[in-house]
Amino acid sequence: MPPRQSSDTSRGKAAVSDVYSSMRASILEGEIAPGTRINIDAVSRSLGVSQTPVREVLQRLEGDNLVVYNPGRGYSTTPLLDLAELRSLFEFRLLVEPWAARSAAVDRLANPARTLEKELAAFRSTMHGNADLRQDLVAHDTRFHDTILAASGNAVVRHAFAQTHCHLHTFRLYPADVDGAITVAEHSAIREAIQACEPERAEVAMAEHIRNSFGRFAQAFEGNPALAPLEDAGPPRRHMVE
Structure with missing residues (x-):
């Protein structure tokens, strides 16, 4: 059991890393426009992962100031600098x-x-x-x-x-x-x-x-x-x- 748990953990980290790289690139390159509301379910389906790594990635992207969280509205990409x-x-x-x-x-x-x-x-x-x-x-x-x-x-x-x-x-x-x-x-x-x-x-x-x-x-x-x-x-x- 311990080796299996370790393997699951590794896969989970890999999934988060992949989702982070993908979403970060999409935001930086303008594929996800500034001010766009992010649908967690849609992102998880498009990337073929569960919602858990997507939520974790959104928290990381919030730390990067690439997304913002608004209570009641969820996450959206930050607007461009004026x-x-x-x-x-x-x-x-x-x-x-x-x-x-x-x-x-x-x-x-x-x-x-x-x-x-x-x-x-x-x-x-x-x-x-x-x-x-x-x-x-x-x-x-x-x-x-x-x-x-x-x-x-x-x-x-x-x-x-x-x-x-x-x-x-x-x-x-x-x-x-x-x-x-x-x-x-x-x-x-x-x-x-x-x-x-x-x-x-x-x-x-x-x-x-x-x-x-x-x-x-x-x-x-x-x-x-x-x-x-x-x-x-x-x-x-x-x-x-x-």
């Missing part, structure tokens, strides 16, 4: 990430340049063999920025940043860099500054990357009179966190 929310998100990034890049550009073992180069090399390989890079690009971007935040050594800042789920939200909003080439070029500039242990250069490269990213994603709101360059947010605060 322009004001996008600006607020990138202004937060402009405060935190240039500081993190500056902190990472140090001549000690915590310098993450080698890890960043491995990440860039892996993504470059993906660029040559995959026609649709959207999922790979968001995964690369998440790992690249998290590596720098981790190297800063401040767990509170890293956790606060993770809670914004910025990569998932911006990925849903607009495919701003379809082939990944612009992102790789800007990431490479940041990595080179960190490897050279030049804090000011790393800070400037990260700030430029974030401002440029905002401009690319803000194209979804082209023609909106409220759209203005992110430079209005002011320069990055170098010593926000000591």
